[in-house]
Amino acid sequence: MRVAREARNTRVISKKLLTPNMVRLTLGGDDLENFPEGYEGGYIKVVVESTGTGIVSRSFTVREFDPEQLCLVIDMVAHGDHGPASRWAGQVRVNDEVNILGPGACKRLNQEADWFLLAGDMTALPAISVNLEILPENARGYAVLEVIDPGDQIELNAPKGLEVVWVRNDDPLRAPSPISDTVKNLVWLEGQASTWVAGEFDTSRSLRQYFRHERKIHRDFMYVSCYWKIGDTDEGMKVAKKNDSEAW
Ligand SMILES: Cc1cc2nc3c(=O)[nH]c(=O)nc-3n(C[C@H](O)[C@H](O)[C@H](O)COP(=O)(O)OP(=O)(O)OC[C@H]3O[C@@H](n4cnc5c(N)ncnc54)[C@H](O)[C@@H]3O)c2cc1C
Known part of the structure; x- marks a missing residue:
């Protein structure tokens, strides 16, 4: 996954607890003047700073970008002090400076299909929210979304024919996530499916195998990505992905 390494200096212009386990930051500043549109x-x-290694960078989805107000919204899972980005999100204050890189590619759901299946944990909620918003009104299928607390169930702008299935996992560090079994137990619809999955490494890996080997989904209709890995930093996850026998 390559990211255009253009660096921008921004400031936190607002910070709020979107839900019990999600922090919403709005970043602003003149450096966003040339931020490209269409990257939601x-x-x-x-x-962010990291004790030991100095400086690290972590990926977060562009939830919204307003080119007129020059502000960009990201939603970050508050998973405690054990990751530099999560720690930073807990401590950062309005007006603090933030350096960002990117944007990196938008991997959107292939819309040329008969039905859609989206799944993910809270790290994928921002990207899934964007994907649901741009689906045609008559789209059908499922979105299987894992939250830590019922209060984390955000309002979604999803087509009426798309069933949203919320699953609860109050400890995302305890594998397995209920997402894979929930997806595997869905009634498989007729016609070409288009799938979009992101979240924890093992869950994404298991769904990738399921779609590829059991449901025979062609890769043109399948986006499955890992956004984090239990017990590993972002750097460790990338190494695990590279060394995985199952191609990503
Ligand atoms: C393309 C892309 C888009 C992403 N978009 C978002 C987004 O919009 N919002 C968002 O919140 N995340 C998003 N992520 C995931 C985010 O980048 C990772 O969760 C990242 O590891 C957080 O960095 P950290 O410094 O807090 O923790 P790291 O230093 O990477 O990890 C430290 C420890 O924290 C654990 N950890 C990491 N993430 C979580 C988590 N979510 N819950 C529990 N434990 C965790 C790890 O297992 C590890 O033990 C995205 C990832 C990618 C690749």
């Missing part, structure tokens, strides 16, 4: 659902990298 793509990602930026937020540069």
Whole structure:
């Protein structure tokens, strides 16, 4: 996954608890003047300090970008102090400076299909929200969404024929996530499916295998990505992905 490494210096212009386990940051500043439009659902990298390694960057989805107001919204899962980005999100204040890189590619759902299946945990909620918003009104299928707390169920702008299935996992660090079994137990619809999945490494891996081997979904209709890995930093996840026998 390559990211255009254009660096921009921004400031936090607002910070709020969107839901019990999700922090919404709005970033602003003149450096966003040349931020490209149409990258909602793509990602930026937020540069944060890390004890030990100095500076690291972590990926977060562009939830909204307003080219007139020059502000960009990201929603970050508050998963405690054990990751530099999560720690930073807990401590950052309005007016603090933030360096960002990107944006990186938007991997959107292939819309040339008969029905759609989206799934993910809270890290994927921003990207899934964008994908649901741009589906045609008559789209049908499912969105299987894992939240830590019922209060994390955000309002979605999804087509009426798309069933939203919320699953609860109050400890995302305890594998397996209920997402894979929930997806595998769905009534498989007729016609060409288009799938979009992101979240924890093992869950995404298991769904990738399911779609590829059991449902025979062609890769043109399948986007499955890992956004984080239990027990590994972002850097560790990338190594695991590279060394995985199952191609990503
Ligand atoms: C393209 C892309 C888009 C993404 N978009 C978003 C987004 O919009 N919002 C968002 O919140 N995340 C998003 N992520 C995931 C985010 O980048 C990772 O969760 C990242 O690991 C967080 O960095 P960190 O410094 O907090 O933790 P790291 O230093 O990477 O990891 C430290 C520890 O925290 C654990 N950890 C990491 N993430 C989580 C988590 N979510 N829950 C529980 N434990 C965790 C790890 O297992 C590890 O033990 C995205 C990832 C990608 C690749």
